[in-house]
Amino acid sequence: MKLKTTVLLGAALAGLLGTSLASAAEEQFIGLPSYRVGPYAAGGSGLFGGWIDYMTLINERDGGINGVKLTWEECETEYNNARGVECYERMKKKGATGNTVFQPVSTGITYSVLEKVAQDKIPMVTIGYGRTDAADGRVFPWVFPMITTYWSQASAIVNYMGQKEGGMDKLKGKKIGLLYHDSAYGKESHAIMDKLAAKHGFEVMKIAVAHPGNEQQSQWLQIRQAKPDYVVLWGWGVMNPTAIKAAAKTGYPREKMVGVWWSGAEEDTIPAGTAAKGFVAAGFNVAGANYPVIADVKKFVYGKDKGNMEDKTRVGSVYYNRGVVHGIITVEAIRKAQEKYGKGKALTGEQVRWGFENLNLDDARLKALGATGFLPPLKITCADHEGPGKVKFQQWDGNQWKVITDWVDSDRPLVRGMIEESAAAYAKEKGIKPRDCSKES
Known part of the structure; x- marks a missing residue:
């Protein structure tokens, strides 16, 4: 009887453990x-x-x-x-x-x-x-x-600027400032902006901001002297409200500043106070x-x-x-x-x-x-x-973000061409044989 009880208890315990393991799985x-x-x-x-x-x-x-x-x-x-x-x-x-x-x-x-x-x-x-x-x-x-990606975003930002100017051809001869976080993130913008500048005939002026970005006096002195038609704010963290406040201080119109999606959140605009009103930013999601x-x-x-x-x-x-x-x-x-x-x-x-x-x-x-x-x-x-x-553009009205565009396309052929060229170079460097996607399921 004792043996039978032990066996039954053991079986029950095993069942409970089995249930527990199945649940955990x-x-x-x-x-x-x-x-x-x-x-x-x-x-x-x-x-x-x-x-x-x-x-x-x-x-x-x-x-x-x-x-x-x-x-x-x-x-x-x-x-x-x-x-x-x-x-x-x-x-x-x-x-x-x-x-x-x-x-x-x-x-x-x-x-x-x-x-x-x-x-x-x-x-x-x-x-x-x-x-x-x-x-x-x-x-x-x-x-x-x-x-x-960052390249698609940069391209969509330039397309947005083209729309604001009345056509992509109107960007010829313009000057666009690129105020970027001096990191791998910020430098990701360089190649695509150079390509877009060559294609549309504008000048891109790259200005680095050292981490974390709460000191930008010399950068905004450059911007004030060069008077770019637009400034792309490729920022992150405290760099963003610092840039927005500096723009206001130097008299640069916030409507001419276009932030990337890491520069376009409430945490970027609210600390800047009234200086942020009119600031525009891209986003692959909206508020x-x-x-x-x-x-x-x-x-x-x-x-x-x-x-x-x-x-x-x-x-x-x-x-x-x-x-x-x-x-x-x-x-x-x-x-x-x-x-x-x-x-x-x-x-x-x-x-x-x-x-x-x-x-x-x-x-x-x-x-x-x-x-x-x-x-x-x-x-x-x-x-x-x-x-x-694709990205949408939002504008800060002083209290909240307002969506001001539908989804704006990037220059897909240009961006995809750059992606494939860069990926092919990486594959060659690393000895990677690219997959044949026709055989993938």
């Missing part, structure tokens, strides 16, 4: 190399907060992705390259299947782990930042600079809480007191909504990958890579997600890891 782990401290904390806290809130929404409202709950862990990088690499190594084997995707939200960290992700078979998604030529998926199968997806976050996440943001007024801000975009793309890639590898199953990074490469967020899917107009429709292929290359 059906969790998808996502490592978050965030930065909530340091000079760029304003951007990091908003973006990663929005991303976490979206994953919480998927768990709370939907019970996960086809029953697979999302789990995550943050690792503080302070936007530092060495710390970013440490976080990558620390998180890559966590969770039941290892880290699903690495999204550093830092161009410097992106370059630092570029070769590691291919070796470890972990997709790296660099939405709106990173190495632009990685958009050629034939050479960079593990990197996804989605929606739009606003009047989208169904944000309404659901408020209902299912903050309504249950599970929100990540201490300051709830930031929900719906540019950086917050950008984090939601990260969440949408990550979740939809996992959902897509489950169609191939099994619904309701936790997947490896290698399997999720297939989901990113076959992602198709068309108008119908964006509507179903409550994100129509929130980000542009996005289709990724084996050869093209970027997608549409």
Whole structure:
């Protein structure tokens, strides 16, 4: 009798353990190399907060992705390259299947782990930042600079300026100042601006600003003397409100300043006060809480007191909504990958890579997600890891961002040509044989 009881208890325990292991296996782990401290904390806290809130929404409202709950862990990088690499190594084997995707939200960290992700078979998604030529998926199968790259953004900004002038031909003879963050991120703008200047006949005047960017007296003296027709603010963090206030002080019109998407958030304009009124910035996502997806976050996440943001007024801000975009793309890639590898199953990074490469967020899917107009429709292929290359332009009215354009295209033939040329040179240097996308499925 005692033996029988022991056997039954053992069987029951094994069953419980089996249930526990099965449950644990059906969790998808996502490592978050965030930065909530340091000079760029304003951007990091908003973006990663929005991303976490979206994953919480998927768990709370939907019970996960086809029953697979999302789990995550943050690792503080302070936007530092060495710390970013440490976080990558620390998180890559966590969770039941290892880290699903690495999204550093830092161009410097992106370059630092570029070769590691291919070796470890972990997709790296660099939405709106990173190495632009990685958009050629034939050479960079593990990197996804989605929606739009820095080169596409620069081209769309120049197209916007052309529209303002009454035609691209009107840019001939103009002078465009490029006030850039002196880092890998800032220098990513140089090659494309030189190409666009040669094509359209304008002069580009490159002016570097040293990290973190709170000293710009000499740079604005150059701008005041040169009197450029436009200034592209390729900034980050404290550099942005410093530039906007300096422009006001020197009398440079804010309407003639066009910021990139890392210079176009409330954290850039509010600290600049009244000086920011009229400032324009590009964006692959827009501000606003009047989208169904944000309404659901408020209902299912903050309504249950599970929100990540201490300051709830930031929900719906540019950086917050950008984090939601990260969440949408990550979740939809996992959902897509489950169609191939099994619904309701936790997947490896290698399997999720297939989901990113076959992602198709068309108008119908964006509507179903409550994100129509929130980000542009996005289709990724084996050869093209970027997608549409479109941006909208928003203008600060003194209190909030107002969208002033529809999605503006980049010069796709020029940009794609540069991407393929640069990727081919990288492949030759590294001895990489580009994939034949006709054989990929």
